[in-house]
Amino acid sequence: MCLTKRPLFGNPPAHTAHTSGSSSTKILDIMAHTNQMNMPMGPWKITVYDQEYYQGRWWEFTSCCKNIMEYGMENIRSMKVECGAWVGFEHSSYNGQQFVLEKGDYPCFEAYMGSHGYRVERMMSFRPIYSACHKESRMCVWECENMMGRQWELCDDYPSLQAMGWHNNEIGSMKVQSGAWVCYQYPGYRGYQYIMECDCHGGEYRCYREFGTHAHTPQIQSIRRIQH
């Protein structure tokens, strides 16, 4: 699944196994996992590269990757999402800043990271986003922690929560009833991202510290559904 040469743009990458022992094991793990789920190569597919503009070493994944270093890569500097929606993480083991990754081409860091004061140029783990049932997506947000205070049910995309009637720039807690969502710190889908899924935490996020390991404020000003 890995080549040191750049594949031709637009061509599907060849499935050439890496020669190192640990990587070969991992390929088998992924394939076994995929077969267990009875999906040919899964509904998800992502190709990651260790250099910008789809250069250098690369890997194809159809399932989660807990630590890219186990595949002999020090970082991900470009990628192509070919199928499904994914979430990338700043650190290994799905920790740190989150980046929603939908189908398309990401030639450099700037293409997948958000706009933060603390600029991340690192993506060490990633996994598919489950429950991305777009049209029936439903979630509730509350003014205060533990589902207290004013409540609002969401079923659409909201580039500005305040424009839609929310009273301030914070959300205290939330519950995802169906689908997967991405919440953003600033209006217009900018700033820190928090991926919210009905299958994680039972869909409940009772305070901002549960939004993600990088969350340090309840500030959320735009929210949208993640499409599969």
Next chain:
Amino acid sequence: MCLTKRPLFGNPPAHTAHTSGSSSTKILDIMAHTNQMNMPMGPWKITVYDQEYYQGRWWEFTSCCKNIMEYGMENIRSMKVECGAWVGFEHSSYNGQQFVLEKGDYPCFEAYMGSHGYRVERMMSFRPIYSACHKESRMCVWECENMMGRQWELCDDYPSLQAMGWHNNEIGSMKVQSGAWVCYQYPGYRGYQYIMECDCHGGEYRCYREFGTHAHTPQIQSIRRIQH
């Protein structure tokens, strides 16, 4: 309309006139313009500050601002959009990178700029976005310049054009039939932004050089409507 003190958070700023001649003139210009349109303070309102976190000198606007330096400000470092949708520009006279600004709080540069390699920390002019009729927004995109090649009509938000069936990461030309739209270089509403309105250019953007003065590629991977 300007104070050197910080207003209390959440309180409407007092309308104290600036003492400099040119600024006072500009205030009158804005008011005259507003009255001509028969709107009390207009359906648009933005407050801009020359320091982060709503500190320092500030101005309230209900209409366009061609050059913030005419108001004695060297830059805009934070802002609150209180009403309507706006577009900010990197340079004076509505040139350079574009930033869509919807209702909400923007405490620092990172809150309003996108994620670019060429990092902008400057916003020198801005204006209201007209024609923001959200629910009836319609636009067409074409594969090639001058409305040639494959065509697709849009009437929704598309965080990934490729996920919705578009065949590559570029758009050759487009025409806005109604409403206002924002196009982004990368999936998930990231990268360079291009504001498209049916009232500008007759809604026609015949090649990528017409997308904006900062456009240097036809790469567009996500598009959404701008809500009023």
